[in-house]
Amino acid sequence: MMNMAWKEMKRNKGRFLILGSIVFLVSFLTFMISGLANGLSEDNAGLIKDLPEGHFYMTKEANKTYNLSRIDNNTQNDIFAKNSNTFALSIQMGFLNNHDGKQQSVAFVTSTQSKWFQHVKKGEVIFDRSVEDNGIKIGDTLTNKQSGGKLVVKGFVHHSKYSHVPVAYINMDDYKEMFRTSDMQLMYIPGEDKAPTFTGLQAFSKDQFLNTIASYKAEQMSLNMIIWFLIVISGMLFAIFFYMMNVQKMGLYGILKAIGVKTSSLFRMMWTQMAVITVIALILSIALSEVFNHMAPKGVPFQFTFEITFQLSVVFLIIGFIGSTLSGLQIKKVQPLQAIQQGEM
Amino acid sequence: MSIFTIDEVRKTFTNGEVKEEILKGVNLSLQEGEVTALTGASGSGKSTLLTIAAGLQSASDGQVIFEGENLTAMKPEHVRKIRAGKFGFVFQFAHLVTFLTVEEQLLLMLDVSGSKLNKQERKREIDKMLKLVEMDHRKTAYPTSLSGGEKQRVAIARAIIHQPKILFADEPTASLDSKRSKDVMALIRDLTRKLNIAALVVTHDEEMLSFADKIIKMSDGQIVQKI
Numbered sequence: 001m002m003n004m005a006w007k008e009m010k011r012n013k014g015r016f017l018i019l020g021s022i023v024f025l026v027s028f029l030t031f032m033i034s035g036l037a038n039g040l041s042e043d044n045a046g047l048i049k050d051l052p053e054g055h056f057y058m059t060k061e062a063n064k065t066y067n068l069s070r071i072d073n074n075t076q077n078d079i080f081a082k083n084s085n086t087f088a089l090s091i092q093m094g095f096l097n098n099h100d101g102k103q104q105s106v107a108f109v110t111s112t113q114s115k116w117f118q119h120v121k122k123g124e125v126i127f128d129r130s131v132e133d134n135g136i137k138i139g140d141t142l143t144n145k146q147s148g149g150k151l152v153v154k155g156f157v158h159h160s161k162y163s164h165v166p167v168a169y170i171n172m173d174d175y176k177e178m179f180r181t182s183d184m185q186l187m188y189i190p191g192e193d194k195a196p197t198f199t200g201l202q203a204f205s206k207d208q209f210l211n212t213i214a215s216y217k218a219e220q221m222s223l224n225m226i227i228w229f230l231i232v233i234s235g236m237l238f239a240i241f242f243y244m245m246n247v248q249k250m251g252l253y254g255i256l257k258a259i260g261v262k263t264s265s266l267f268r269m270m271w272t273q274m275a276v277i278t279v280i281a282l283i284l285s286i287a288l289s290e291v292f293n294h295m296a297p298k299g300v301p302f303q304f305t306f307e308i309t310f311q312l313s314v315v316f317l318i319i320g321f322i323g324s325t326l327s328g329l330q331i332k333k334v335q336p337l338q339a340i341q342q343g344e345m
Numbered sequence: 346m347s348i349f350t351i352d353e354v355r356k357t358f359t360n361g362e363v364k365e366e367i368l369k370g371v372n373l374s375l376q377e378g379e380v381t382a383l384t385g386a387s388g389s390g391k392s393t394l395l396t397i398a399a400g401l402q403s404a405s406d407g408q409v410i411f412e413g414e415n416l417t418a419m420k421p422e423h424v425r426k427i428r429a430g431k432f433g434f435v436f437q438f439a440h441l442v443t444f445l446t447v448e449e450q451l452l453l454m455l456d457v458s459g460s461k462l463n464k465q466e467r468k469r470e471i472d473k474m475l476k477l478v479e480m481d482h483r484k485t486a487y488p489t490s491l492s493g494g495e496k497q498r499v500a501i502a503r504a505i506i507h508q509p510k511i512l513f514a515d516e517p518t519a520s521l522d523s524k525r526s527k528d529v530m531a532l533i534r535d536l537t538r539k540l541n542i543a544a545l546v547v548t549h550d551e552e553m554l555s556f557a558d559k560i561i562k563m564s565d566g567q568i569v570q571k572i
Contacts, residue, residue, distance in 0.1 A: 004445070004453070011444035011487070255440040258401060259503075260429020260457045337401050340436050340515065 005272035019241045020277045023234060027278075027316055028285035030230040034308055035289060037223035039301030044216045047091070047109065047162040048209065051116055054190035056209040057201040064202075064212045067092065070183040071201070076112075079187050079198060087114035088184035090175060091162060096125075096142040096151065104134055104142070107162035110175035112184075118157060118169035125151040128166035129158055133298070147178045163215065227312075231319055238274060238323030246270075246330050253331055254339020266331050274324040275317065282313050348543050349375040349398070349511055354407035356393055356566075367393050369566040370407065375511065375543035380534050382557035383547045390566040391547045392515055398545060399432055399513045400424040411511070430458045433504030433542070435514040435533070439496035441488040447475065447499050448484040451506045458507035470506065477539075478502045478532060494525035498532065505536055512537065512544040518553055530556040 009016045042049060057079070058069035076088050089111035095103045106127070111117045118126040127136065136142070140153045151170065160167040176182050189196070195203035204212065211217045246253075253266055286309055293304040356368040367390045375381055383391045397404045400416050409416040411431070416424060428434075441450055451471045455462065462470060475481040478498040488496055497517060504512055514533060518526035530546075534556045537544040546557065554560050562570035 004442075007449065008444040251440070252442060255436070256442070256457075257425075258428070259434055259454065260425055260432075262425065337396055339440070340396070340401070 003272075005269040005276070008269075009273055009276065015245070016273070016277060019237070020281050022237055023277055023316075023320075024281035024284050026230055026234045026237065027281055027312075028288055030227055030234075030312060030316075031285055031289040031304070031309060032292065032302075033223055033226050033230070034312055035293065035302045035304040036300075037220060037227065038305060038308060039303035040219055040223070041210075041216065042159060042303055043161050043164050043301040044219060045162060045210055045213060046159050047107070047167050048206065048213075050159065051188070051206065052190050053206055054188055055195040056204045056206070057187040057189070057198065058185065058204070060200055060202045062202075064204075066185050066209075066212065069185045070181070071185065071187055072183050075198070075200070076184060076187065079189075080112075082196070083189050085191065086187060086189045087112045087117075088187050089114075089117065090179075090185040092175075092179055093163060093165070094144070094146065094178070096144055096168065098136065098140060098142055102134075104131060104136065105165045106131075106168035107165050108170055108175060108178065109162070109167050110170050110172045112172070114188075118155075118160075120154055120169055120171050122171045122173045123150065123152060124154045124171065126155045126157060126169040127153060128160040128168075129156040130161070130166045132156060144174075144178055147174075149174060149177060163213075231312075231315055234316060235319035235323040238320045239327045241327075242270060242274070242324045243327035243330070246327060250330070250334055251339045253334045254336045257334060258336035258340060263332055267325070267328055270324050270328050270331070271321065274320045278317055278320045282316060286313070347374040348377050348412070349545075350408075350410040351394070351398055352408040352410060354394065354397055354404045354409065356390070356397060356402075357405045367566050368397070368404075371563075371566075371568055373561055373568065373571075375545055376558075377510075377543050378538050378541045379558040380537050380544045380546055380556060381559045381561060382554050383545060383561050383563060384549060384551070384554060385563035385569075387549065389563040391563045394563070395513055395515050395545060395547045399434065399511075400428055430507065431510045433507070433509035433512040435497070435500050435504045435512065435517045437516040437519045439488070439493075439500040441491075441496055441499060441503070443488055446485050446487055447480060447491075450488075450499055450503050451475070454503045454506050458509075460507055474502045474506050477536065493521055494528060497521060497525070497529050501529070501532055501536070505540060505542065508540065509542060512542050514544065514546040516547055516549070518548065518550060523552070526550065526553060527556075 058066050059071060062069035071088065079086050089109065092108045094108050095105050097103055109117065113119065120126055125142065136153060138153050138155060142151050142153065144151065151174065197203070256266065257263065289304050293302060296302040351371055351373045354368055354371045355366065358365045358367060371394055383395065385391050396402050398409055404417050407417070411427065416427070442453065445453060448471050451474060452467060455467055460467065472481060475484050478501055480495060480498050480502065483491065483495065491499065517533065518529050521529060530553045533544060533546065536542065560572040561568055
């Protein structure tokens with residue numbers, strides 16, 4: 001059938017433009033919040049998120065709170081013996097002072113040999129690059145007031161943050177001195193489909209582990225709730241808009257049915273309009289979000305990823321399809337006879 | 346030659362426990378190249394008969410035979426295909442698609458009927474048809490800019506562009522003034538003859554009967570006179 005959907009949109013630009021702008025605004029807001037959620041999650045737990053799929057272990061007594069977990073050397077050695085890729089790690093929040101006495105909050109991270117974490121010699125530290133904004137440079141010496149020890153800045157890495165503060169990779173000996181413990185909090189076994197069990201230890205997948213971090217869970221849950229709420233709103237928008245359009249067009253549908261137009265063609269017409277509006281609105285909001293991604297102020301943790309954007313776009317299309325189809329169910333009920341007996345549309 | 350036969354058609358509506366017989370065993374046949382006018386007082390059953398004949402509603406009893414097949418026994422999809430390809434419709438109001446131009450209205454009908462004509466042939470056919478209904482000068486106009494009479498001319502062109510076998514017209518002049526009504530009826534009569542179509546026209550306007558080859562008068566669900 002000729003492109004009725006397109007012709008109607010061309011002829012009634014105003015009303016379709018209104019729907020398109022609302023869908024654009026809702027999808028743009030959704031992408032912005034999704035970018036923010038993603039940025040915040042990187043800011044909060046980039047250190048963990050950037051690891052490959054695998055399993056974390058902490059002691060059962062820690063009751064899902066990793067910084068209460070203490071895995072002693074014997075247990076660590078048992079696990080190392082059985083799994084070659086494994087490493088142990090600890091994360092502790094703290095701060096370092098520069099030569100002016102100014103404090104820099106950091107997340108101290110140390111681990112046994114692993115290719116995913118930075119390793120330094122005793123007395124050295126590698127930071128997340130964000131500390132450069134506070135004037136810290138390679139070669140600077142920072143003091144740890146807890147232990148009185150000094151750390152020399154050896155380098156910087158990108159995207160290594162934990163709990164919204166930069167990570168400071170330190171040597172295990174420095175860590176033991178600072179926090180007066182030789183135990184490690186966590187063990188990590190990458191790439192295992194099914195977590196092997198170890199006595200006294202509890203296994204967590206990466207996602208499960210991220211959800212044990214209270215701030216991470218609360219932050220992501222609230223933002224995801226907003227995202228889904230916006231998606232539902234967009235679905236309702238389509239349903240209400242097409243319902244109103246269809247009510248106005250009942251007579252037309254009846255006449256078209258009378259002259260032999262298939263009901264499925266009328267549905268296709270509505271779906272085409274929904275798809276055209278959604279795709280144009282999505283392209284515009286993706287483009288604008290990408291612009292914001294490059295222009296966002298440094299302090300805004302905004303991260304726009306193709307994967308999430310693509311997933312959300314598909315969800316928008318599915319929701320638009322469901323919304324318009326639900327409202328279009330009236331088309332099925334239209335009787336040609338009623339339309340003929342009605343007056344002019 | 347009879348192309349379309351209505352045989353003992355009855356229609357009964359049930360409202361609660363009350364049964365009302367709208368059509369009480371109606372028989373008629375349509376000939377190619379002829380306009381058959383169906384007339385009668387309001388409520389006589391003429392519009393119901395037309396809609397049953399056109400496959401827009403079912404009969405309670407009886408047969409509607411078109412090209413040797415009984416429409417009342419067919420599946421809805423089969424009836425739809427016949428409506429799209431072999432029937433043409435003109436209603437009291439033009440009921441044109443508001444967002445299509447005059448020529449697009451005809452193009453839509455060619456699409457719906459499954460016409461095998463190519464783009465060029467379609468264009469030629471549309472131009473020819475618009476010339477026939479004297480609307481070729483308004484082919485890019487939208488319905489909102491047409492007068493009542495012009496709309497009805499376009500509706501007639503839409504109804505016959507796909508060369509149907511039967512043209513059903515339900516009160517095609519009811520919304521027009523006397524002069525325009527005569528023009529429209531004359532057009533239906535001329536096209537019916539020229540294109541060798543069988544036309545069934547429902548009208549309550551006695552003046553319009555002069556354009557019919559056959560007149561069938563209905564009263565109380567029955568045919569009371571055939572002229």
